[in-house]
Amino acid sequence: MEQYNKDEVLLEVKELSQYFKLGRRTLKAVNHVSFNIHKGEVFGLVGESGCGKTTTGRTIIKIYNPSTGDVFFKGRRIVAGIQDYREEIAAIRKEARAQINAEKANLKELIEKTPEREEEYKTEANQKITAICEERNAKVSVLKEKIASAKHDQKYCDKDYIAEEVKAVDEKYEAILAKLTNEEEILKVKAEYQKERKTASQKRLVTQIQMIFQDPIASLNPRMTVKDIISEGLVIQGVKDKKFIEERVYEMLELVGLVRDHADRYPHEFSGGQRQRIGIARAIIMNPELIIADEPVSALDVSIQAQVINLLNELREKMGLTILFVAHDLSVVKYFSDRIGVMYYGNLVELATSDELFAHPLHPYTRSLLSAIPLPDPHYEKQRKRFSYNPLAEHNYQTEQPTLREVAPGHFVSCNTEEFEKYKKILEKN
Ligand SMILES: Nc1ncnc2c1ncn2[C@@H]1O[C@H](COP(=O)(O)OP(=O)(O)OP(=O)(O)O)[C@@H](O)[C@H]1O
Numbered sequence: 033m034e035q036y037n038k039d040e041v042l043l044e045v046k047e048l049s050q051y052f053k054l055g056r057r058t059l060k061a062v063n064h065v066s067f068n069i070h071k072g073e074v075f076g077l078v079g080e081s082g083c084g085k086t087t088t089g090r091t092i093i094k095i096y097n098p099s100t101g102d103v104f105f106k107g108r109r110i111v112a113g114i115q116d117y118r119e120e121i122a123a124i125r126k127e128a129r130a131q132i133n134a135e136k137a138n139l140k141e142l143i144e145k146t147p148e149r150e151e152e153y154k155t156e157a158n159q160k161i162t163a164i165c166e167e168r169n170a171k172v173s174v175l176k177e178k179i180a181s182a183k184h185d186q187k188y189c190d191k192d193y194i195a196e197e198v199k200a201v202d203e204k205y206e207a208i209l210a211k212l213t214n215e216e217e218i219l220k221v222k223a224e225y226q227k228e229r230k231t232a233s234q235k236r237l238v239t240q241i242q243m244i245f246q247d248p249i250a251s252l253n254p255r256m257t258v259k260d261i262i263s264e265g266l267v268i269q270g271v272k273d274k275k276f277i278e279e280r281v282y283e284m285l286e287l288v289g290l291v292r293d294h295a296d297r298y299p300h301e302f303s304g305g306q307r308q309r310i311g312i313a314r315a316i317i318m319n320p321e322l323i324i325a326d327e328p329v330s331a332l333d334v335s336i337q338a339q340v341i342n343l344l345n346e347l348r349e350k351m352g353l354t355i356l357f358v359a360h361d362l363s364v365v366k367y368f369s370d371r372i373g374v375m376y377y378g379n380l381v382e383l384a385t386s387d388e389l390f391a392h393p394l395h396p397y398t399r400s401l402l403s404a405i406p407l408p409d410p411h412y413e414k415q416r417k418r419f420s421y422n423p424l425a426e427h428n429y430q431t432e433q434p435t436l437r438e439v440a441p442g443h444f445v446s447c448n449t450e451e452f453e454k455y456k457k458i459l460e461k462n
Pocket residue numbers: 052053059061079080081082083084085086087088246360
């Protein structure tokens with residue numbers, strides 16, 4: 033199964049959070065979630081309804097501005113939250129204010145006790161207050177720089193990326209052209225140069241990540257033909273050549289197992305599985321490196337689910353795709369994913385290779401998800417006990433909060449120190 037390149041991280045999600053304000057309450061839909069996806073890998077993200085899977089995907093493709101945390105794609109920061117920095121600034125200011133007030137109160141007391149030394153005390157206090165302010169300003173300015181840099185990356189990541197890509201093309205062809213003398217050859221290379229330069233100038237980073245949406249009915253515009261739906265991304269990118277667009281659409285339809293004749297029809301004329309194929313065609317026409325497939329099969333009949341998963345698997349091999357596969361059911365991702373991350377109420381609670389997670393599930397929530405999977409084995413089915421996860425009964429986090437820790441190489445579990453030791457022992461026994 034492991035056909036991906038472990039050395040090349042394509043997507044890095046770092047402490048990503050997405051909070052929603054619900055009146056006076058804040059819902060932490062995604063709460064400091066971190067994971068990497070390697071090039072060519074299928075990474076399954078699993079958890080029950082409402083745990084924040086879609087929100088994670090949407091934040092990665094920049095539909096939402098994140099509250100905090102970063103996302104790096106091909107080593108470049110494409111998503112950057114600033115709320116943590118803002119809160120840190122507020123805390124530093126508050127702390128400095130408290131220190132200054134304490135100094136002032138101290139000064140007052142000293143002067144009351146020994147009024148003849150007032151001037152001396154005042155000078156001393158002023159020096160201390162100046163030092164507090166200087167320290168505060170230095171800390172705040174570091175954080176303000178981080179905010180400015182986050183805002184810049186969030187806004188200009190594509191522009192900066194394209195500028196670099198175009199520059200690389202320029203340099204490549206300048207070097208080639210400098211060596212040529214034959215007029216005919218020069219013309220030929222120049223034509224190639226222009227073509228490659230144009231491609232580079234259109235290749236936005238964010239279009240290299242495409243999402244396949246959860247609901248194949250709601251995500252396709254009913255008033256657009258299949259051709260218009262599939263080619264929309266290209267048109268937005270500025271491609272105008274109608275013939276080229278049409279050919280690409282036909283090519284995509286065939287790739288996803290539909291036929292040319294489908295191009296002029298409307299979404300309602302298709303079955304659920306076919307609509308999801310249209311959704312997949314719409315994503316892959318952009319030649320993405322990463323596909324975020326948000327529960328692409330959960331709205332489909334079981335018999336159709338396998339077909340769509342097989343299609344994604346074929347495309348992965350043909351196009352060298354990397355896939356973030358979102359599902360609420362572990363059995364769906366088991367055979368398809370190289371690694372799996374389990375989410376519970378906005379938090380990542382366990383992360384391991386697919387085999388390891390199924391062989392040695394450690395977090396009680398993961399174990400409860402596994403206990404819900406029926407297997408076509410009567411003996412197993414007789415013994416299978418379903419149990420539900422009750423965090424209050426399972427953990428005591430009053431003295432120490434959990435963090436994501438590496439219990440065995442590549443196997444991460446959200447736990448505190450006590451649980452960490454317990455989990456390590458469990459793995460040793462196995
Ligand atoms: N735009 C929004 N505004 C406010 N709350 C939101 C928004 N989007 C999602 N939420 C809330 O955030 C939480 C996570 O939602 P999300 O859609 O990411 O869950 P999910 O894991 O994809 O669930 P499902 O399996 O049902 O698709 C839910 O409680 C949801 O109600």
